Amino acid sequence: MLNQTAADGGPYLSLRGVTKQFPGCLANDHVDLMVGRNEIHALLGENGAGKSTLVKIIYGVLRPDEGEIVWRGEKVTVQSPAHARRLGIGMVFQHFSLFESLTVAENVALGMNDPKDRANLRERIVDISQRYGLPLSPDQTVHDLSVGERQRIEIVRCLLQNPKLLIMDEPTSVLTPQEVEKLFATLRRLASEGCSILYISHKLEEIRALCGAATIMRLGRVVAHCTPSEKSAKELAELMINAELDPPERSRRVVAKDAKPKLVVDRLTIKSPHPFGTDLKEIGFSVYPGEIVGVAGIAGNGQTELMDALSGEVPSGAPERILLDGVAIGHSGPQQRRALGGCFVPEERNGHGAIGAMTLSENAFLTASARRSLARFGFVSQARTVDFARQIIRGFDVRTTGPKAQARSLSGGNLQKFLIGREVMQAPMLLVINQPTWGVDAGAAAAIYRALAELAEKGAAVLIISQDLDEIFLVCDRVAVIAGGRLSPPIPVKQATIEQIGLVMSGAAAKSEDGASVREHA
């Protein structure tokens, strides 16, 4: 019966009973989804709710075990992404697939199914980008472009194929608030011209502003279909996590005037060892005991480099560039820094902060062996290490079978709780965390925020590097922005607005003053 309504403005895309089983995990459990013509439809859910699996099925990357897909009135089996594109389904992935050393036009040409499509490509790129307010010049090399511009390439690449459905996976996580507004204008325009949009996100306010309908998923199942503008963000969140949401309240602390900073970074300049990395330029800031400082910024503006410089993975040459409790540590490696009281949690969990193939107790040993005396005479003290891992598991409510479980058997949120627990339980004087809740569900995120607040309460200095502005505004006392490898002077969060921070994130402020302001305030 749905098939009949499709022709006269019924659902463009409808999924019925789609089920996908992965080893040990039912990723999609009889999912129904309907996207109408001209509709911007939100697919909402926590990490691990099954959103990505579902869109991969729609886009032909995965095949469903059960269920059917009806596309514009016809039952289809989407064989592959190329098939999906022929059907008129386009997708913009969260992680772009662009070649940095090629130009915009070359990158677009590489994504074309048919060589014939490459004719007049430059003109068509310019045409599309002007029509939809996505300014791009076809001859620019990708590595010179900002993340927002790169996303435009991906969108233009999709639009060139005249899609009838555009899937966007977490498109705003890499954009400044201003860029988000521009993107929304483009999406609304597209929808009005007959291209439906399936919009995946966990950002509730965005969904309320943009989407006309929403499907909410939890643990692989659809828990609700609703109209987002009729619900409050809190109601949506509670549907998403099936629990009353209790936002952590943190009383902002004002640091005493005479307090001595735990961390001082002074005119830190490091050339990135990676060909397309970001050089750190004249970074200067301090973190005082008891406060949480946030470093906001769009990915790829020097966050990784800053983290590596602070953790000692890439020592910064001159010792006095970084002071930890007054001790010059710029030249020293991670082990010396840990001995002095610096603990670190990198962004990437698997293969950086933890080793997936090793047990939790081995992973506990990785960074805590010195501060928790887990080694004796050059040998690993099994008893002490297992005991420490057990303490972390208990103290941070890590859901696992025990200290002998492999790190890779844990979900992202649980592993992140373990890694943060590992560092927090070493009683650090300074804790630096890159993207504390990246890929972490709301419950785990709340636990992490609580742990960080408690640590600061006890007098430690905490530095958070995050792309998530909401997170920074929720937990931090002061905020600085990193853009193009330069850091703006930190300002109290109470005095900052999201718009203002967004402007600095886009690099506007840093460019106009040529970094002079950074030096003055450092």
Place this chain on the structure above:
Amino acid sequence: MRFVPRGQVSTFWTYASPVLAIVLTILSTGVIFWAMGQAPGPAAYTFLVAPLVQAGGLSALAVKAAPLIMMGAGLALCYRASVWNIGAEGQFTIGAIFAGGFALAFPDMPGWLLYPGTIMAGLIGGALMAGLVAFLRTEFNVNEILSSLMLTYVAQFLLIYLVTGPWKDPQGFGFPQTAMFSEGATTPILIEGTGVHLGCLAAPLAAIAIWALMSKSTLGFQLRVVGEAPRAARFAGFSERRLVWVALLTSGALAGLAGMFEVTGPIGQLTTQISPGYGFTAVIVAFLGRLHPIGAIFAGLLLALSYLGGDAAQIDLGLPNAVTGIFQGILLFLLLACDILILYRFQLASPRAKAIGAAE
């Protein structure tokens, strides 16, 4: 018929894969015997069983297995750290040259000093050779696979030069060999009347020591981390340079020690032929033993059997000695092939493929 990703490592197949590979290797070797005009059953018996049941078979196995186990355990450590030393043959040769040179230089030194000196010389020789590889890797970023392999040929030509030139035995009727080592520099026999020598005991002990190092010590932990996740090792502050040196020096020293035992034991002198490719076979030993030092003991015994079987096949069946190489090659090939089962599941026909077929 296709392979479906399991999503996680199968513990069962981690250990069953080598067993399956061995079974398939025996079957394939049987086919080759058959193609060469032999009845596969009796030929397989000659190759795999007869060497063990004949008189002195087990002691011959122990003698052949000793260098394989010693080097295989060292290589297992190296490979666990993702340092791909495939030049154990060269390190074995240099260890033998150093030990032999020491024994020839001081033939009259008292045994209590001479023999330990010979052991040290073997260890140092192998470590120096591997140290060269480590130096090239850490200083100039030279790929250790290439440098360690190519240095093997340098070592072999050095050996040939020495035994045909400056070190040639003046009383040796012009044969390319040195004088026999003196009594004090000879590896003692452990069981009278057999060839079982001190090295046959030292090899499993070395494997156990490597196992303890890898699984219990901080250093072993660091080696495993750098092999498994180099970025995590850097994050923890482990020095990759240092660990590359440790891995190469340890495996090199063990290979050198194996070379020392071989020339001061079963051979008794330096000749141009001191190894039937033990160093390369040890690579198979390490992988067949799942890069576990204890696994190397079992794998070493099996591959030692392939040497004895090759001899038996040559003598009793008139087959070429290359049978050993074929067996070892097929084994490594099938082992790597069977390892796909650790990460992938074999599916005869996918139910989904049927469903899709029906839908169309």
